[in-house]
Amino acid sequence: MAPERTSPISRLFAGKTGPVLVVVIAIIAIWYAGAVYLNAPFQMDTYKRGHIENVPVTQLVTDTLNQDRPVLPAPHQVAEEIWKTTVLKKITSKRSLIYHAGITLSSTLLGFIIGTVLGIVLAVGIVHSRVLDKSLMPWVISSQTIPILAIAPMIIVVLNAVGISGLLPKAFISTYLSFFPVTVGMVKGLRSPEILHLDLMRTYNASKGQVFWKLRFPYAVPYLFTSMKIAVAASLVGAIVGELPTGAVSGLGARLLSGSYYGQTVQIWSALIAASVMAAVLVALVGVVNGFVLKRMGMAR
Known part of the structure; x- marks a missing residue:
């Protein structure tokens, strides 16, 4: 009797890798949602002071996730900062x-x-x-x-x-x-x-x-x-x-x-x-x- 074939996804979730990936993805998704929620008030205030009205939701989310000094930085902003201060800086640099x-x-x-x-x-x-x-x-x-x-x-x-x-x-x-x-x-x-x-x-x-x-x-x-x-x-x-x-x-x-x-x-x-x-x-x-x-x-x- 030939052994049953299992799909790559089944093998992935049979071990530890699959569940860990699911948790990591969930954390990143919650992180992005939290960044939008916490940074949106400042971004809305910026639009108000600049007399900018009728901003699309997509533009609001994009601007919220790319602020210079956000309340909660988005994951990609943290990743960019880590890349700049590790790969793009000498190890002996005080900014590394x-x-x-x-x-x-x-x-x-x-x-x-x-x-x-x-x-x-x-x-x-x-x-x-x-x-x-x-x-x-x-x-x-x-x-x-x-x-x-x-x-x-x-x-x-x-x-x-x-x-x-x-x-x-x-x-x-x-x-x-x-x-x-x-x-x-x-x-x-x-x-x-x-x-x-x-x-x-x-x-x-x-x-x-x-x-x-x-x-x-x-x-x-x-x-x-x-x-x-x-x-x-x-x-x-x-x-x-x-x-x-x-x-x-x-x-x-x-x-x-x-x-x-x-x-x-x-x-x-x-x-x-x-x-x-x-x-x-x-x-x-x-x-x-x-x-x-x-x-x-x-x-x-």
Whole structure:
């Protein structure tokens, strides 16, 4: 019996590509509709001040989607801005979006590395010490109740007072946001081995170090990478927030600030899109490393 043939569209929607495309198209359509709705009042006022009457709807929509300083820029305007500030600008140019993204990326990665190491160390201490579990874990959780916008200026001021400036203050803000998911994820992972397996290790007279490296840590690796995906995205948010109170002249946060100062909404949205793409790439890279490590450990095919 010959196998049934499926159409290309059926194969497309059988995987992840088709549904993702549908969502992207829907978002773009809603975006265009929102741009027309939000920008139309200003455009109508422009017609009124210019004594222009009986404007066709098509002309109104076209003018609304091509304003210099729209309330909500259209997707094609943001795409044009990204093209101009990436492909048509040298990477070393202060107007290059790649240049600013690189500045933000450096503090993001540094904060992510510090936060990951700190989270793992705290998790190991919490799991192996009842005193730390009772005293430290509540503080770890309560630390995230403080709004980052409130604490970021204090961190910047205090570190500048002791002579620490530049990359490290922004990295510390990223660390503040990224260590929490790693800590919680690792605590969950290190406590995930079954009691039967722990009892078996004790039966073999295994030391605490052997129990950790041969049982607890392998169980915790999937939890670690899952939490790292959250942490790297949070680290990027921290890096951008860290650039806002410093009046930075470089970085995606600086692009957001300058865009808000001069009413350049297209610039603001291009920086936001660049940040979202960077976050997606970083999360995907962590996922790739996750798959490689689990495969080497024999935990994935």
